[in-house]
Amino acid sequence: MENKTRERIRNLAKEVIEQLKKQENPSITLPIRSLSNIYFDPQHRLIRIGDKTSKRYYFNVAHTKKFMQTMLVASECKKIIEQGATTSIRDLYYALKHTIEDTHENTFDSQSDSDPILEDLEAALNLLREELHLKADRKGYMAGSIVIEDAGDLINCARMGSSGWAIPSDVEPGLIKFLDCKAEFVLVIEKDAVWQRLNEDKFWQKQKCLIVTGKGQPARGCRRLINRLHTELKLPIYVLTDSDPWGFYIYSVIKQGSINLSFLSDRLGTPESKFIGMWTEDVKDYGISQNVTIKLNKGDQKRIREMMNYVWFKPKPWQDELKRMLKAGYKLELEALSSKGIRFISETYLPEKIKRQAFLP
């Protein structure tokens, strides 16, 4: 695997040198990672990247800096691999950031410059960043009745106290192994505060589940972990988010992947995920006071209409739900359930929904 990675980096660079020798304008071919080059694969129910590519040229005013940055990232990855180390994408940024000789210009001005270049490189080489020995910042926590092996250490996620096990950026089988699992499903929660409530109430013990939070839009490590828990342990995935367009979209990314990382949907998407809440009708079904609903703003309404046009939101239950939200004109935060009592969510709302199997697809 190391060899494959190094080989691909070397080939990329060799080709550039060849082109230079032939006095041609050197270029790198990149798959286009945007809405114009993705499609929804209905068979696997995943967002996939199309076959449109673009070329990044050295002799092009608009490309030349990015071309240089791409080469810098590639060379740094090669160094890291040879040292047998793994670093964070933030380390990568700092390792490469310097002032270009004889200028007042930096190679990279911020991590938001180097992150997309790394994604370009992953796509161009068809390699994961983990294979390039890079990892993103950790984001997301898990607790529940599972024992895992994390970099050789045994971790019992049922004994992780109040904060849970921090999900690393690299959760590939080489690093994370699932040993003993007594859970029957996985509950993914958008918000860390709600996760903490459920953890404090030992919800995972009572309901025999794993609770996972991505703290907002989950990072790829978290999404990959969900994917593995489902595919390897056959655990059903239930997703709990706010009842607003952004919450729904978090669910959609967990389920069928994202546009930006469409080339990784196979490994990051979990098409069998189910949506457990919240949604507009909860107000009526659970007698939630109108006082805790939030009026939709213009941005919300625009986003809802946009999402109604995405192929993966075309199934009728979702079209109906989005229409309902527009019609009702309000959104709900998970915390709205606390108006019924702080343990309402863990003792009534979730158990009741799971029992009824009241999900959106």
Next chain:
Amino acid sequence: MGIAEEMGKKQRSISVSEFFEKNRHLLGYDNKAKAMLMIVKEGVDNSLDACEEAAILPDIYVGIREQGPEKYQITIKDNGPGIVKEQIPKIFGKLLYGSKFHRLRQNRGQQGLGISCAVLYSQLTTGVPSVIVSSIGDGKTHMYQLKIDVASNNPVVMETSVTEGEAWHGVSVTFVAECVYRENRQSVLEYVRQTAISNPYANIILDLPSGRTEFKRGVDQLPRQSCEILPHLHGVELGVLTRMLAATESRTMISFLTSEFSRVGKQSACDILLKAGLTKQGPDGRPVPDTKMRPSRVTDEQARKIIEAVKEVKLIRPPTECLSPLGTELIESGLKKELNPEFVAAVSRPPEVYRGWPFQVEVGIAFGGSVQAFDVMRFANRVPLLYQQGICAITKAVEETEWRRYNVQMNREVEDPLVIFAHLCSVWVPFTSESKEAIANYDIIVKEIKLALQECARKLSLWLSGKRKSAMLSRKKSLFERYAAETAGALAVITGASKKDIISDITNLITNKWGQTDDGTEIEEKEVADGEQDEGEDSESGKGSD
């Protein structure tokens, strides 16, 4: 005694001098600051006219010295041919006396008013006589102290002397007048500066209270000499025609028309007479032109009919050799030497005619370099026009030109550093007033100025786009050079190849290919079409992804 008789006693003719005394604003002496400019201008104009006529490269000295509160001594000295002793009192001491009014030729002065007005103004404000010193190169130097008898419009010689021994030619005039010295847009300094631009073959020394400046000669060659022409019938008015009919020495109408006007041949003269009804019965009973008619017999009514008839008769345009344009070379050299611009262009239009008077428009443009702001310099017969900009044909033409089309910014916020030089030369410049400050808005004149401006602007636009292109090219080149070492370094780390070799490959490509041509741009455009797209369409970034 009847009232009419009473009034009749009071009625008498007014001398021009008296008229000027009461109406000095008509000649430009409206205020004390302007008065100084007018005096300098009249002196310098006369000096330049005299030098050019004698084909002498002008050396002019202008000195201004403060003599008291609002009292200045103004001296203008030239190296012209000088003035014969007998003429000195009349030229300087009699209004409307001069050589230029009666001849049709391009000159700075036209009416014979200017310099004597300066004498009169000095005398009216300070009472000091003007001093004229001149020599025609015969070793004798004549000095006159002059005043004007206002009632009779005649010179009064206060003192005169002759000194011998010094061999020189030229004229020096000194006035002591009530003036205010300023250094603004309409100052003596600005006037002389602009004069130095429009007369680059002149060397002018300006001695001001604030210091001495020499406007050095830029070229050693005078523009083509202008010559006199006969009037053209299309520009003649009834009064002039009747005066000419009365004064002519021609015995017949046909000879009068063909010899006293330009471009009238026998055929055209006959046509005019026929159309005007100055006919007799021909052999076949039909009217034929009365070619033998005596000019003195022509009645006022017939003269009016001649003027009408002339409009219907096609005449060749007046000859244009009477004009003496500066030419593009002189304009460019004047602009270069005084403004030190980055770019200069000039256009000299072919001669045109308004109301029977030939005229010619010339325009120059100076851009960038030491030119800091937008400015329009107006000239008539090489004389700068500093006042009445708003009503001038040149201003109108500049305003009506669509500068944006030529990549020139001229809105209120951004004005490109651009000086426009516009020159109209004519045997009879249609000034809006006797003070000669603005050119009247004849359509054909405005049109000609606009055409010249457009032609000049096209040259500027071409240069600007070339400049922008080469700036873009060098920006591009330096961009490619800038990232070469970093890129080569990375490639060397990955492949183990020599960084130096890779840099030299890139450098070769820059010098041989991508830095020289616009190919890079083309590729860039093609690229956009291909859709090299960056992240950004992805909405999920709205809620913080990885």
